Amino acid sequence: MxxxxxxxxxxxxxxxxxxxxxxxxxxxxxxxxxxxxxxxxxxxxxxxxxxxxxxxxxxxxxxxxxxxxxxxxxxxxxxxxxxxxxxxxxxVEVISELELAAREIATPIVAITGTNGKTTVTELTGAMLKASGRRVFVGGNVGTPLIEAAGGQFDSIVAEVSSFQLEGCSTFKPKVAVWLNLTGDHLDRHGNLIEYAKAKAKIFANQGAEEVAIVNRDDDAVWEASKVSGGTVLPYSTERILGVGAWLEGDDVVILMPGTDGVRLDARALALKGLHNLGNAMAATLAAASLGVKPKDAWGAVKTFKGLPHRLEEFLKWRGITFIDDSKATNVDAAVRAMDTVEGRIILLAGGKDKGADYSPMRAALTKRGVLAVIVGPSSERMAKELEGSAPIERASNWSEAVATGIGAAKAGDTVLLAPAASSFDFFKNYVERGEVFQQLCKEETKRMEVSA
The missing domain is CATH 3.40.50.720 (NAD(P)-binding Rossmann-like Domain)
Known part of the structure; x- marks a missing residue:
């Protein structure tokens, strides 16, 4: 302006x-x-x-x-x-805070979106860039609003961007745009998956030859949407070998930037759990490399990056039972990934505000390893119905009751997992508060059981 x-x-x-x-x-x-x-x-x-x-x-x-x-x-x-x-x-011109900020910022922006994993990739990309000696602003949809970077002295900006922010953009043109995945989420807001995808695709809409689009080759919808970008498209995959970008070969991650011979990195060095997090690390490495960081140097950050609170966070072990808080799993795909990642039999605690998603994709993981699913909140009736026949299901009236029921069913070697597959706005102000309450309830219940034993 x-x-x-x-x-x-x-x-x-x-x-x-x-x-x-x-x-x-x-x-x-x-x-x-x-x-x-x-x-x-x-x-x-x-x-x-x-x-x-x-x-x-x-x-x-x-x-x-x-x-x-x-x-x-x-x-x-x-x-x-x-x-x-x-x-x-x-x-009246109506724009989002993201669009306002983008108009004011000349520093190269790495923008990261996706149904799941965007906060992790945002923080990991920021860590990679900081390790290279750059002055980096990390914020956006989570943490500090992007507009607060306006006028700041930064070499790079890494911003998590949501569909809600992107739908209010018209000129936003990130130097590096990363789209991780697309699954059914926020359908209560967008109406259907097509409209949700259209909002996400705005991350590529204004890119030209000087920009880079980093996309998950294993997600057909994301791969198709990347054709909107006028920039260099760098795919990554955990399922197939590619000719450019990043992919998995045995225990090696191959990073091949255009015009280079490529480099092999140790996939086993990743501190985060789960194949999906290996894909996240690939995306972050490609983003950092697109701004000039050597892939080998960027990969060094994955060895020490332990993840973020309330994202597959193991916070307690008691009597051989593992307790994991994945409160950030606010949709079905994230809940399925959590169940696929954790070890042992699963006591799942789920539920919250219903966002209109189909819960049936959770059935397979529950059928295979679920001991019990304890479901809470406005989504509980429909979720219980759609998961019927997978694992035993109990509905609880509140989270205190749910935690007590879940712990009561757990045995040594089991995992008590919070992966709600729904938003937190039924009882809590956000997923952070939900995770904090869950952890506190688990600690209180195990202590009570010790005293009464």
Whole structure:
């Protein structure tokens, strides 16, 4: 944006990204209105401070009207919301915080999306770039909003980007765009898998010859979508040998960048568990290599990268039972991957807010290794019905009851696994809180059982 002073901006939604966008726009002397369906007094000090700094606040969103030049839409509000449609009809440009940030940032951006694994790949790519001595900003959909990188002194930016953010983009053109996978998720928001895929595909839409698209060759939908990119396409695979990109040969990961002879790396060096995480490491290595890091140097980071909280996090061993928190498994595909990755027989704890997914793909893993599935929350009735006949199923009224039931059924050698296959917004503010509560409940229940033994 050139002359920003006096530009009338509506920031729709006062969440983390909305607050960051409002702060940036205020600093640029724009006329800022913040609108949220939650009253001001319930939004906390940060929003109150933005109002003190000159922003106007209105609630609910429809009271803001349409007299604006620009609307920065928070990811929690759909671009299909009738109130947003009214803004578009009135000639207001509606963009996401991601699009706002991209317009302000000249530093090369690595943007990473996918139904599953994007946070892990974002953090791992950041670790690889930092290890090379670069000044790196890591943020986006998780952590620090991308707009906070505007004006910063960085050599590289690594951003996790979601479908909610991408649907509000029109000019976003990352130097490196990474798309990991596509499975049914957020169908309650997008309506169907086709619309979900269209939103994701915007990550490639504006790429030209100077950009790079990194894609999972084992995901047909992602591979097909990469044809939208006008840049260099680098595939990776854990299932087939490729002529360029990254692939698995025995215990070796082969990285072959265009114009090079390629390099072989030790797949066994990966600290993270699971074949899917080997694919994630390949994607991160290709991303780092696309910005000039030698693949061998980038691969060094996989030896020490232990993963992130609430992602296949082993947090407790008790009486030979392993406890794993995969609260981030908020969809069916992630839950299946978790069950395929962990060892031993499984006591699965699942459920949460229903996102409209088909739960039947979980049946095979449960049939093979499931001792018991304990299901909680609004999704429990439909999930239990769709998983019937796979493993014994019990429904619990709350997570405390679910944990007690699950631990009571576990024996030495078993794994108590939280892999909800649903969002956390039934009882919790996010998956982090759900994971923290799960871990605490497990520790309390095992301690109680020790005392009563």
């Amino acid at each position: 050139a002359d920003r002073a006096g530009v009338k901006v509506l920031v729709a939604g006062a969440g983390i990204s909305g607050r960051a966008a409002a702060a940036f726009c205020l600093a640029q002397k724009m006329q800022v209105t913040i609108a949220d369906d939650t009253p001001l007094e319930a939004l906390g000090e940060i929003v109150a401070d933005l109002v003190k700094a000159g922003a106007e606040f209105v609630s609910p969103l429809e009271r803001a009207g349409t007299d604006f030049d620009l609307c920065v839409l928070s990811p929690g509000i759909s671009i299909g919301d009738e109130r947003v449609k009214a803004l578009v009809s009135a000639g």
